[in-house]
Amino acid sequence: MESITKNAISIEKVQSSKIALVDFDNLAFGSVFSDHMLVCDYRNGAWENPKIVPYGPISLAPAAKIFHYGQSIFEGMKAYKDDTDSIFLFRPKDNHKRFNISASRMSMPELPEEYFMEGLKTLLELDKAWIPQSEGSAMYIRPFMFASGEGFHASPADAYKFMICLAPSGPYFAGKVKVLIEEKYSRSANGGVGYAKTGGNYAGQFHPTQLAKSKGYHQVIWTDDHKHENIEEAGAMNIFVRIGDTLITGPTSDRILDGITRKSVLEVAESEGIKTEVRTITVTEVVAAAKDGSLKEMFGAGTAAVISPIAGFGYRDTDYELQEVENSYAALFKKRITDIQYNRAKDPFGWRVEV
Amino acid sequence: MESITKNAISIEKVQSSKIALVDFDNLAFGSVFSDHMLVCDYRNGAWENPKIVPYGPISLAPAAKIFHYGQSIFEGMKAYKDDTDSIFLFRPKDNHKRFNISASRMSMPELPEEYFMEGLKTLLELDKAWIPQSEGSAMYIRPFMFASGEGFHASPADAYKFMICLAPSGPYFAGKVKVLIEEKYSRSANGGVGYAKTGGNYAGQFHPTQLAKSKGYHQVIWTDDHKHENIEEAGAMNIFVRIGDTLITGPTSDRILDGITRKSVLEVAESEGIKTEVRTITVTEVVAAAKDGSLKEMFGAGTAAVISPIAGFGYRDTDYELQEVENSYAALFKKRITDIQYNRAKDPFGWRVEV
Numbered sequence: 001m002e003s004i005t006k007n008a009i010s011i012e013k014v015q016s017s018k019i020a021l022v023d024f025d026n027l028a029f030g031s032v033f034s035d036h037m038l039v040c041d042y043r044n045g046a047w048e049n050p051k052i053v054p055y056g057p058i059s060l061a062p063a064a065k066i067f068h069y070g071q072s073i074f075e076g077m078k079a080y081k082d083d084t085d086s087i088f089l090f091r092p093k094d095n096h097k098r099f100n101i102s103a104s105r106m107s108m109p110e111l112p113e114e115y116f117m118e119g120l121k122t123l124l125e126l127d128k129a130w131i132p133q134s135e136g137s138a139m140y141i142r143p144f145m146f147a148s149g150e151g152f153h154a155s156p157a158d159a160y161k162f163m164i165c166l167a168p169s170g171p172y173f174a175g176k177v178k179v180l181i182e183e184k185y186s187r188s189a190n191g192g193v194g195y196a197k198t199g200g201n202y203a204g205q206f207h208p209t210q211l212a213k214s215k216g217y218h219q220v221i222w223t224d225d226h227k228h229e230n231i232e233e234a235g236a237m238n239i240f241v242r243i244g245d246t247l248i249t250g251p252t253s254d255r256i257l258d259g260i261t262r263k264s265v266l267e268v269a270e271s272e273g274i275k276t277e278v279r280t281i282t283v284t285e286v287v288a289a290a291k292d293g294s295l296k297e298m299f300g301a302g303t304a305a306v307i308s309p310i311a312g313f314g315y316r317d318t319d320y321e322l323q324e325v326e327n328s329y330a331a332l333f334k335k336r337i338t339d340i341q342y343n344r345a346k347d348p349f350g351w352r353v354e355v
Numbered sequence: 356m357e358s359i360t361k362n363a364i365s366i367e368k369v370q371s372s373k374i375a376l377v378d379f380d381n382l383a384f385g386s387v388f389s390d391h392m393l394v395c396d397y398r399n400g401a402w403e404n405p406k407i408v409p410y411g412p413i414s415l416a417p418a419a420k421i422f423h424y425g426q427s428i429f430e431g432m433k434a435y436k437d438d439t440d441s442i443f444l445f446r447p448k449d450n451h452k453r454f455n456i457s458a459s460r461m462s463m464p465e466l467p468e469e470y471f472m473e474g475l476k477t478l479l480e481l482d483k484a485w486i487p488q489s490e491g492s493a494m495y496i497r498p499f500m501f502a503s504g505e506g507f508h509a510s511p512a513d514a515y516k517f518m519i520c521l522a523p524s525g526p527y528f529a530g531k532v533k534v535l536i537e538e539k540y541s542r543s544a545n546g547g548v549g550y551a552k553t554g555g556n557y558a559g560q561f562h563p564t565q566l567a568k569s570k571g572y573h574q575v576i577w578t579d580d581h582k583h584e585n586i587e588e589a590g591a592m593n594i595f596v597r598i599g600d601t602l603i604t605g606p607t608s609d610r611i612l613d614g615i616t617r618k619s620v621l622e623v624a625e626s627e628g629i630k631t632e633v634r635t636i637t638v639t640e641v642v643a644a645a646k647d648g649s650l651k652e653m654f655g656a657g658t659a660a661v662i663s664p665i666a667g668f669g670y671r672d673t674d675y676e677l678q679e680v681e682n683s684y685a686a687l688f689k690k691r692i693t694d695i696q697y698n699r700a701k702d703p704f705g706w707r708v709e710v
């Protein structure tokens with residue numbers, strides 16, 4: 001069954017909403033969940049009908065492979081509400097495509113587009129009142145899939161669960177971040193799973209990130225695992241560097257997530273006539289540029305934090321600070337992208353999708 | 356609370372055992388589970404008292420971090436029963452040590468040794484009747500821990516669950532295996548998590564292994580992610596190569612699991628006066644040795660498969676077969692190690708631990 005209609009999604013509503021308990025003016029990131037969630041099981045080689053049910057615990061066998069062999073993938077998206085209470089998504093089909101790219105790398109079944117898109121829309125309409133409207137807030141959307149099939153044999157599971165949960169969220173970072181260029185640990189291998197949005201890629205970052213935090217940094221900048229010479233990603237964000245007036249970001253590869261914010265930034269830059277280069281960025285050139293003053297900006301780009309300006313970086317026991325710039329690219333990209341997301345501006349790119 | 360006694364483990368027994376339903380003469384690997392399991396929660400910075408309860412589903416919030424960020428670790432052990440119904444473990448404290456090494460790499464709390472050892476012993480005594488006695492069978496033991504704490508923020512969870520499940524199991528492989536030397540995909544990065552027994556390391560292997568299977572191989576031989584020139588691991592086993600009469604295995608590193616079977620093989624080899632080398636093994640030398648006839652044996656070593664002889668390997672579209680040898684090291688190690696495990700021989704190394 002490769003196509004579904006909204007009618008095929010069964011809906012069981014909560015008896016009473018929890019929404020009154022939520023302080024929408026002080027939302028943290030991803031820690032409050034809306035009334036409903038979507039659940040869809042894959043069994044015997046096929047996806048069953050999706051169900052929307054009250055948000056609540058799920059029950060799994062202790063031998064479910066999610067607990068043992070890490071078959072899990074996810075996406076991170078946002079829904080935005082404008083002044084007229086219309087709901088918008090940002091490039092949602094790109095999230096669906098990437099979800100399936102992740103699925104196939106992790107030997108998990110692909111999810112038909114309709115399940116993803118209709119599931120999202122139906123759930124968002126139902127929990128529309130939960131979409132925050134204050135500046136910097138949005139409905140964070142977490143589609144995810146994991147192995148529910150059982151057994152201790154190290155091989156793909158025979159059953160999976162696809163789910164969508166909604167978390168009205170405030171900003172991911174509270175301001176500019178200080179980063180540490182990592183030279184010991186790495187995030188991903190050539191030929192590995194770095195380009196997939198799979199759980200293990202994140203757990204592996206926690207320890208190095210905690211170490212960086214204990215030294216006063218917020219985030220790690222990942223470099224290649226061979227010589228730690230190429231700048232690859234910033235935690236769960238792609239990374240951009242501005243040297244002079246040129247905007248540079250690394251090429252995507254099997255080590256790097258093909259970020260939707262990253263490619264949107266590149267398109268906005270082009271439309272603004274900003275010179276961009278997609279090529280390997282070396283630590284050496286960034287340090288040299290920091291020293292000679294040509295390093296104007298660095299920022300991370302990702303759905304959760306949108307554009308996250310970097311205030312400075314640490315490298316080999318030296319800290320390099322970035323000065324404030326007047327015509328900040330980071331500020332420009334953030335404004336242009338969020339204006340499209342919140343339906344405050346025209347969308348010449350065709351990115352916005354009304355629910 | 357860093358120490359517990361057996362009395363601190365609460366026990367809720369099943370009302371009626373499922374053991375009569377199990378065909379102990381035809382056990383698969385890791386697909387039947389004993390009557391009970393151990394569960395121990397970590398909350399507010401401390402481990403609570405372990406509980407033994409009937410094996411059955413566990414309930415988790417959809418936002419539990421295990422589903423999103425891959426914080427999961429495990430161990431693989433076996434319990435053996437001899438003719439007098441005594442129960443034995445093999446080097447169990449080494450599993451506990453490695454469990455904590457994995458935990459700290461994945462930013463998870465360490466588990467005190469007593470929780471691990473007393474938990475194992477209490478559970479095994481309770482489900483003693485489930486330990487299979489037929490040749491090649493054993494009780495496979497799966498201690499594991501995962502993030503039960505909630506939230507979509509990509510950071511370590513604040514709550515964890517440690518569990519032990521028991522699976523009476525037959526052999527992992529049904530005979531000699533054909534392997535493929537992998538040159539595109541890799542298992543782990545320098546500075547990554549390869550040395551930790553964490554779920555993501557296994558999920559990442561499934562796709563390449565499925566591709567190898569579709570070409571008629573059983574298993575992938577992992578090489579370094581940079582040049583694919585060094586032979587590192589064989590799926591969930593460490594790898595040994597015998598060239599002439601010298602036994603060679605790669606050194607452990609942050610990419611390679613420090614296998615308990617591997618180090619036991621090295622100790623047995625030494626006690627047998629076999630010349631061993633722990634050093635980088637290159638694909639080039641193995642292929643050359645296969646061509647000139649000096650490649651006598653290759654085998655994997657790991658708890659699940661014990662010693663798994665390799666019948667041949669594929670490399671760059673050529674298949675290399677290994678001839679049967681008379682004085683097989685693989686057969687010798689398998690006999691010496693399993694004789695100790697099943698209490699059929701003296702244990703000069705002090706590896707066997709009676710429960």
Ligand SMILES: Cc1ncc(COP(=O)(O)O)c(C=O)c1O
Binds near residue numbers: 237238257258262301
């Ligand atoms: C590792 C990693 N890099 C980059 C990104 C940015 O991708 P996107 O812009 O699609 O959110 C993410 C996800 O947010 C990520 O997890």
Ligand SMILES: Cc1ncc(COP(=O)(O)O)c(C=O)c1O
Binds near residue numbers: 431592613615656658
């Ligand atoms: C990746 C990997 N290598 C090697 C081994 C062998 O380790 P051990 O002999 O301790 O079982 C295992 C686990 O069985 C493993 O998962």
